[in-house]
Structure formats: C-alpha cells, structure tokens
Amino acid sequence: MIRLTRLNNQTLVVNCDLIKSVENAPDTVLTLVTGEKIIVRETTEQILERVVAFRRAILAGLAPLTSDLPGVTTPEPRRVPNQGEDS
Numbered sequence: 122m123i124r125l126t127r128l129n130n131q132t133l134v135v136n137c138d139l140i141k142s143v144e145n146a147p148d149t150v151l152t153l154v155t156g157e158k159i160i161v162r163e164t165t166e167q168i169l170e171r172v173v174a175f176r177r178a179i180l181a182g183l184a185p186l187t188s189d190l191p192g193v194t195t196p197e198p199r200r201v202p203n204q205g206e207d208s
Contacts, residue, residue: 123171125151126162135159137172 122134128148135151142152143165151159151168161168 123168123175125159125168125171128160128162130162133159133161137175140168140172143168 123137125133125135127133135153139153139155140151141154144150144152145165148160149163149165149168151161153159163171
C-alpha cells in the first residue's frame, strides 16, 4: 500500500494493486479497477516511485506499511547461508 495526499491535504492509503491508471489532467487522477477516481497532490512520477519501492520491499520480504514515513526504517534482510556454509 502507498500513502498519498488528497487535494485537501487529507492523507490516504491506496492498495497499489487496485490502481488501473494514473493520469495528469491537469491534476493527478488515479483510476482504480473498481472505476473509482481519486485526485491526489502527488505527481505521476512520485506515485510510480512509491509503487516500485513498495513492490521491491515486498519482493525482498520486508513488507513495509510505513516505509514512506519520516524516521521509520525497515529491517535489513536476513542473510541465508549457502548449502555447506557455516551458519
């Protein structure tokens, strides 16, 4: 999930798996697979960066829900020893 900001400065968290498209018209408009449209302050590029960062973290096994908050860090991934290597 990614954290975004509505035009009235209200924070909103969006499941990025539900985003169908993002367009600038002239505000940034998210269209969800449900057909709902959400207008946000972030640019298309910022949204794309957040989606990519979230997916990278998921693939790394970190699953951050608050990684975009200031002062919050995600743990380092655990190192798994190779077969035959001391643990």
